[in-house]
Amino acid sequence: MDFDLSEDQRLLKESVDRLIAGEYSFEQRKKYLAEAAGWSAAMWSHLTELGLLGLPFPETLGGFGGGPVETAIVMEAFGRGLVLEPFFATIILGGGLLRRAAPDAMRGALAPQVAAGKLKLAFAHVERHSRYDLSDVTTTAARDGAGYVLNGAKSVVLHGDAADRIFVTARLSGGRRDPDGIGLFLVDPATPGVSRRGYGTQDGLRAAEISLANARVTADDMVHDNALAPIEHVVDEAIAALCAEAVGAMQAMQELTLEYLKTRKQFGRPIGSFQALQHRSVDMLVAVEQARSMALFAAISAAEENPVERRKAISAAKVQIGRSARLVGQEAIQLHGGIGMTAEYAVGHYFKRTTMIDQLYGDADTHLARLARLGGLFGKAA
The missing domain is CATH 2.40.110.10 (Butyryl-CoA Dehydrogenase, subunit A, domain 2)
Incomplete structure (x- = not known):
């Protein structure tokens, strides 16, 4: 299977990465958080201008025509920026329900408004x-x-x-x-x-x-x-998006920790020169890459129409994301020492977000139990 991004996906990734790098530093995020709404209306306009609010909708409805992989590209970048705007609620959840549950007339009337940033869901x-x-x-x-x-x-x-x-x-x-x-x-x-x-x-x-x-x-x-079936599909797509967001946050924690190990000195030398800490840093990197692989698996599987096979893949990914996020977050806090616990430093905020992602729509233990009931990733339900 070819895991390389297409030209359109690569351009999408570059534009979103550029936006987050330029407009969503940790200090800028603090300013957005202090706004009356708790997020930035100006950033919401930027997302609209980039066409990201039309991500899941077809071009005939003013959208981008993207699928779960395109959503994962965006959400991973948002995870690195700890984005505050209501993209997940409006586009992933609300947009998903418009696509999968709403009648044609409602979808045709509302999707262009959502894509234009005029309607939040x-x-x-x-x-x-x-x-x-x-x-x-x-x-x-x-x-x-x-x-x-x-x-x-x-x-x-x-x-x-x-x-x-x-x-x-x-x-x-x-x-x-x-x-x-x-x-x-x-x-x-x-x-x-x-x-x-x-x-x-x-x-x-x-x-x-x-x-x-x-x-x-x-x-x-x-x-x-009789909406349970489309709701379940939308929630599975939402979990896949959250998995990608968690990968972005975990990568940011890993990079922050590596940089800290290179610059923090003890006994006259960088603490990253101590072998025991090098081993722990490598464990973080391995956990991030394991999570990345399973997040990609979830994105590919999110469009699966067979609900049993889709749920197996989504649950397997959620289990790995939960486990990796806990390891990476705990190691990041511990290797930073006291500064990792302060509100003024970014790493603790990333850990809070990945912990919340683990809890949304079922934590790792819940999805492990569901996966077992379904017979495992490649087995059959009892």
Whole structure:
């Protein structure tokens, strides 16, 4: 298999890498974080100008026509920059749901607005009790005349405080963990009965708690009446994107640590000259490259239509990403010593982000258990 980038992919990588190197240093990131929204509107405009907001959409809808590999290229660069803007929530999650779940008319109306940077999206699915079970939905959607009335609460809605429209799951029928009967609605957060409370997450990003109290939506707001299958596919694509982002963050930690070992002196010599620390530095490099290989595997597998084979690949990648991120992050902190624990130094922020990525949509232990239930990467489910 040819793993070389195509000419278009290479140009994409160069443009994104150049943007992050020039506009997203750690000091610049601090300034973006201090803005009222917790991210930079100017940077959002830059992403729009580069065409990155149209990444997953076809050219007929004003998009770039990219797939999971192109997404991975962008997300790896964003991982190196610890990007704060709502790209993942709007383009990966929201854009994914537009592509895989929305009717043609809705997709045709909204995708160009998203690609032009005029519409930000979020995905409200997780509930406090649901853990990592995508079918565990208790928010309800009751038919009322020509529309629906939504009641329930959603947690940790990534960039939900900035979204112009929010995809919300609600149960139309069935029991709490029934895979059937989960509806998907596109809700205006200004709708009466919808309230949201925004807050900062541990890694510097934004999220929101969203409450729905007799929130009335129209039949046109329904995206899908049995949405679990497309949601699962979008989440698998999102995990593949997160794996690529984690690789970018891990590489940054490894490079920062190597540079520190070369410059920090003890007993009159650079600490990188001590063999024991050299071995630990090599272990970090090996872990990064293992993660990179599995992130590429996830990106290639994310478009797989067979859900079982896709989930095997995604879970295997998530396991490796979680393990590598923990090793690289812990070694980076320890080899930096006390400075690695300070908020003023970048390495701790990278470790926070990779730790959060491990927790999103199932940590390494959760995906290892799922992989075992599916019979392993190359086996058959029992």
